[in-house]
Amino acid sequence: MGKKLELALGILNGTIGDYLAETRNGLATPMQLVVDGAPVALDQASLERAFPHASSRVVVLAHGLMCTESVWDLPGGGDYGAFLERDFGFTPLYLRYNSGLAIPDNGAELARLLEALLGVWPVALEEILLLGFSMGGLVVRAACHQASVAGMRWLSLVRRAFYVGTPHLGAPYERVGRVLAKLASAVPDPFARLAAQIGDLRSDGIKDLGDADLRHEDRARRRVGSLRDPEHPVPLLPAIQHYIVAGALSTDPRLAMVFGDALVPMGSGTNGLRAEPGTLALPPRHVKIFAGTAHMTLAHDPHVYEQLREWCEEEG
Amino acid sequence: MDATRWRGLVALVRDAVEHGSRAVEKVQLEAAGRPFGILEQIPAVAEPTRVVHVIHDATVSGVHGIVRAVARAVGTTVDVALRVAEHTSNEHDRES
Numbered sequence A: 001m002g003k004k005l006e007l008a009l010g011i012l013n014g015t016i017g018d019y020l021a022e023t024r025n026g027l028a029t030p031m032q033l034v035v036d037g038a039p040v041a042l043d044q045a046s047l048e049r050a051f052p053h054a055s056s057r058v059v060v061l062a063h064g065l066m067c068t069e070s071v072w073d074l075p076g077g078g079d080y081g082a083f084l085e086r087d088f089g090f091t092p093l094y095l096r097y098n099s100g101l102a103i104p105d106n107g108a109e110l111a112r113l114l115e116a117l118l119g120v121w122p123v124a125l126e127e128i129l130l131l132g133f134s135m136g137g138l139v140v141r142a143a144c145h146q147a148s149v150a151g152m153r154w155l156s157l158v159r160r161a162f163y164v165g166t167p168h169l170g171a172p173y174e175r176v177g178r179v180l181a182k183l184a185s186a187v188p189d190p191f192a193r194l195a196a197q198i199g200d201l202r203s204d205g206i207k208d209l210g211d212a213d214l215r216h217e218d219r220a221r222r223r224v225g226s227l228r229d230p231e232h233p234v235p236l237l238p239a240i241q242h243y244i245v246a247g248a249l250s251t252d253p254r255l256a257m258v259f260g261d262a263l264v265p266m267g268s269g270t271n272g273l274r275a276e277p278g279t280l281a282l283p284p285r286h287v288k289i290f291a292g293t294a295h296m297t298l299a300h301d302p303h304v305y306e307q308l309r310e311w312c313e314e315e316g
Numbered sequence B: 001m002d003a004t005r006w007r008g009l010v011a012l013v014r015d016a017v018e019h020g021s022r023a024v025e026k027v028q029l030e031a032a033g034r035p036f037g038i039l040e041q042i043p044a045v046a047e048p049t050r051v052v053h054v055i056h057d058a059t060v061s062g063v064h065g066i067v068r069a070v071a072r073a074v075g076t077t078v079d080v081a082l083r084v085a086e087h088t089s090n091e092h093d094r095e096s
Helices: A002-022 A044-050 A080-088 A103-120 A135-150 A172-186 A190-199 A204-211 A216-221 A253-259 A296-300 A302-315 B003-039 B043-095
Strands: A032-035 A038-040 A057-062 A091-096 A127-133 A158-164 A241-248 A287-291
Touching: A002 A204, A002 B003, A038 A044, A057 A080, A057 A103, A057 A135, A080 A091, A080 A127, A080 A302, A091 A103, A103 A135, A103 A204, A127 A135, A135 A158, A135 A204, A158 A302, A172 A190, A172 A204, A190 B003, A204 A216, A241 A296, A241 A302, A287 A302, B003 B043
Parallel strands: A057 A091, A057 A127, A127 A158, A158 A241, A241 A287
Antiparallel strands: A032 A038, A032 A091
């Protein structure tokens, strides 16, 4: 019941979470660390109780839109966080947050949470590994950007960031939705306008996914009529090693380019891969495409973990 | 589910009824306004049409107003009941 309820609330938060937060509704999920489904207070005593074997290296796992931390659960048991602890000694920190809030707001909240964590983590932190699934990857990027601007201390502990199924250049389905809502609102018919209003109820988080807006000011570049991937104004931070996992439903390269993992097209999922070679923003060995893998599966796939493990071994 | 979430659920249902009812009311008034508007241009039926139009709009707004008022009343009642239940539970915890 608990897991299902949290999942239902995760879906609700993803859909109208900005409204819930704005109206101070008790169903709004605050950003928090969770252990076995229960939130952990951010003070040393609570963290010592929740993490009796706290390591100096932690991995922060950020779920995607309308999800909770349960998205990481592999069908056969375990998850990427537990495996990274087993294989490399990273203590997994599962994040739960209101995915309907604007991505920059969640990024700011995550940046603050990690800065606070530095002071209360039971042992001195030496490394923070970031792992974001889908929207979670954009939240991670927004947090890094804001920490970089604000000169936060935790950012210096981040050496690597893993993005799994993250729409780095935005999600075209949201851009299509934006166009349809605009068209419906322009129709001189009360029922069409009502449909447009209902469509416009979708959360700020969903709207930010359209162009992968990491800062509030990025919304100024939204163009209603454009369905193309936007030029991203916030580059990946050069001080961090970035690794990307993208999915592709089809094994045919052309179909894979267009449809990607069903939700995120290949160009967006890989942060810039085009049909022409040499268009990746990252070294090719930092990008892995899983053919025949759908979007949600990327968060709990043993093969994906094998890739994460390989990258962790490479970089020591 | 804890009391904060129950209260949140009640508030959400109340908001949904409030906003939904207002939106539907607006659509109904606007949709009905078109045929009434045409008929009101015809001199032979203009006057009775205006009367029917006013009655129609008052009925629609009245029904939606009642729906919203009932939703608010039910929401407030449930909210009070939750507070009482929470208070009783806290008292019980303190005693035991």
